[in-house]
Structures are given as C-alpha cells and as structure tokens.
Amino acid sequence: DQQVKQNSPSLSVQEGRISILNCDYTNSMFDYFLWYKKYPAEGPTFLISISSIKDKNEDGRFTVFLNKSAKHLSLHIVPSQPGDSAVYFCAATLTSGTYKYIFGTGTRLKVLA
Amino acid sequence: DAGITQSPRHKVTETGTPVTLRCHQTENHRYMYWYRQDPGHGLRLIHYSYGVKDTDKGEVSDGYSVSRSKTEDFLLTLESATSSQTSVYFCAISDGFGQGSYEQYFGPGTRLTVT
Numbered sequence: 001d002q003q004v005k006q007n008s009p010s011l012s013v014q015e016g017r018i019s020i021l022n023c024d025y026t027n028s029m030f031d032y033f034l035w036y037k038k039y040p041a042e043g044p045t046f047l048i049s050i051s052s053i054k055d056k057n058e059d060g061r062f063t064v065f066l067n068k069s070a071k072h073l074s075l076h077i078v079p080s081q082p083g084d085s086a087v088y089f090c091a092a093t094l095t096s097g098t099y100k101y102i103f104g105t106g107t108r109l110k111v112l113a
Numbered sequence: 114d115a116g117i118t119q120s121p122r123h124k125v126t127e128t129g130t131p132v133t134l135r136c137h138q139t140e141n142h143r144y145m146y147w148y149r150q151d152p153g154h155g156l157r158l159i160h161y162s163y164g165v166k167d168t169d170k171g172e173v174s175d176g177y178s179v180s181r182s183k184t185e186d187f188l189l190t191l192e193s194a195t196s197s198q199t200s201v202y203f204c205a206i207s208d209g210f211g212q213g214s215y216e217q218y219f220g221p222g223t224r225l226t227v228t
Contacts, residue, residue, distance in 0.1 A: 006155075032215050043117075043203050043219030044156070089155060091217075099144055099163050099210055100171065101217060105155035 003027050004092050006104035014112050019077040021107050023090035026071065030092035030102075035064060035075050038087045038106070047088075048075070080111045116140055117220040119204050125226045132191040134223050136204030138184075144207040145187040146217065147171075147179065149200040156203065162187055163210075194227045201225075 005024045013019045023033075031052040036044035050057040050064045050073065057064050063076045077084055087106045094100075116139030126132050136145060147159040148171075158171030160179040168179050176198060178190045191198055202223045209215035 034216065036217075036219075041222070043205075043221050046216040046218065049216065091156075093215060095210065095215060099161060099169075099207075100158060101146070102158075103148075103156040105153060 002105075003030075004090060004102045004104040006088075006090060006107050008107050009105070010108040010110070012110045012112060013080045015082060016079045019075075019080045019084065019109055019111065021075040021077075021088050021090075021109065023073045023075075023104055024071060025073075025092050025102075027092070027094075027102075028068075028071065029094050032093050032095050033064070033066060033073050034091045034093075034101070035062075036089045036091065037084075038089065044089060077109075080109075082111050082113050085109055085111050117204060117206055117218060119202075119220040119223050121223060122221065123224045125228060126194050127228055128195060129193050132194050132225065134189045134191075134202055134204075134225070136187045136189070136220055138187075138206050140206060140208070140218070141184060142206040142208040142218075143184075144210065145181065146205040146207070147177075147187065147189045148203045148205065149173065149198075150203060150222075151200050159189065159202075191225075194225075196227050199225060199227045 034049040035047040038044040066073045090104045091101045120135045146161040148156040157173045162168045162181040204220040205217040207217045
C-alpha cells in the first residue's frame with residue numbers, strides 16, 4: 001500500500017520555464033511534508049517543507065503547495081535551471097508519535113538548456 | 114553539511130554471508146534511520162532508532178537487524194545476505210520530533226552488491 005505516490009516518473013522542462021512536480025498521499029493523518037532532491041551517487045538533500053496548517057511555503061525559486069482536501073502537494077520551481085536536473089522525492093510524516101517518514105518513488109526532472 | 118558518514122561506501126559480498134553497514138553522525142541527533150533505494154520503489158524504510166538502544170521496524174525489515182549502543186552510531190546488519198538485498202543503502206538523521214523542525218539529513222550512501 002503506497003501511502004505517498006509520485007505518479008510521474010520523469011519530467012522534462014525547458015530552462016527558464018516552470019517545473020511542477022506532483023505528489024499524492026492517502027493517509028489524512030500526515031501533518032508534515034517534505035521535498036528532497038537527489039543527484040546521482042549522492043544522498044538526498046532537503047529542499048523545502050510544509051506543515052499541514054499552511055497551504056503554501058516559498059523559498060527562493062521553490063514553492064510547495066498543499067491541498068489537504070485533495071491530499072495533494074506540488075513543488076514549483078521557477079525559473080528552472082539545468083542544475084535543477086535531479087530526482088525529486090516527496091515525503092510525509094506524522095509529527096506526533098511514529099517518527100517515521102514515508103517517501104514517494106521519485107520524479108526525475110530534466111531541465112533542458 | 115550535516116556530519117553523517119557511512120562505511121563502507123561500496124561492498125561486494127557473496128550470498129549467505131553476514132554484512133554490517135555503519136552510520137556515524139557527529140550532530141548528536143536523536144533519530145537515526147536506514148533506508149534502501151531501488152528503482153521504481155524510491156526510498157523504503159528498513160529500521161529506525163529513536164534513542165540509544167531504542168529501535169523499531171520499518172516497511173522492509175525482513176532479513177535486517179540494527180543496533181544502536183551509542184548516540185553517534187547506528188549499525189545495519191544483513192544476517193545472511195541475499196541477491197534481493199543488492200541495493201543502495203542510505204542512513205539519515207533527524208532531531209525534529211518535539212523540536213518543530215522535521216528535516217532529515219542523509220549520508221552519502223553505501224552501494225551493496227550481493228553475488
């Protein structure tokens with residue numbers, strides 16, 4: 001049972017345009033969501049997060065949107081740069097109790113110069 | 114960068130042999146995790162620790178055991194390695210639960226091949 005889903009395995013975007021990466025979850029108890037970026041042969045690195053009490057969080061070129069009623073979050077990257085080419089994972093956790101994080105399967109973003 | 118190291122970084126071993134992977138942190142974080150990354154599966158939690166000597170199973174714990182005798186070290190043992198355990202293993206740390214900041218920081222990974 002995949003509680004966190006990233007249904008698009010890959011995405012290609014032109015440099016300078018917007019990249020939108022999507023993530024769906026099934027467990028309405030999740031109350032904190034995170035995005036990680038992973039380059040080949042490296043560990044994932046934290047990118048941005050959002051609490052379920054918010055619907056938007058912005059950090060420079062990166063914005064995460066949360067739609068709790070749809071159990072959907074998205075990561076927007078504007079403008080996209082070639083260095084953004086990586087695999088992006090979304091993750092969810094329940095901040096009171098389990099200490100576990102559930103990750104999606106990842107979306108490979110390719111930004112074309 | 115968070116101070117997390119993993120050893121070894123690469124290992125090739127034979128089916129049936131025991132293997133131990135080490136994660137070492139210098140951040141004094143309470144929570145430590147072991148994940149495996151496989152194509153099509155993303156990152157899957159094997160075991161995690163919420164304090165010294167406190168561990169629990171993740172979603173793919175069969176065939177793995179862990180130990181944490183001190184804050185800085187979290188060991189993952191494959192008791193009898195199988196080819197299905199060929200994977201890239203990542204250790205992660207977090208200090209967020211109860212602190213309000215829930216990011217995890219990952220180590221560089223260990224690539225394990227079981228022949």
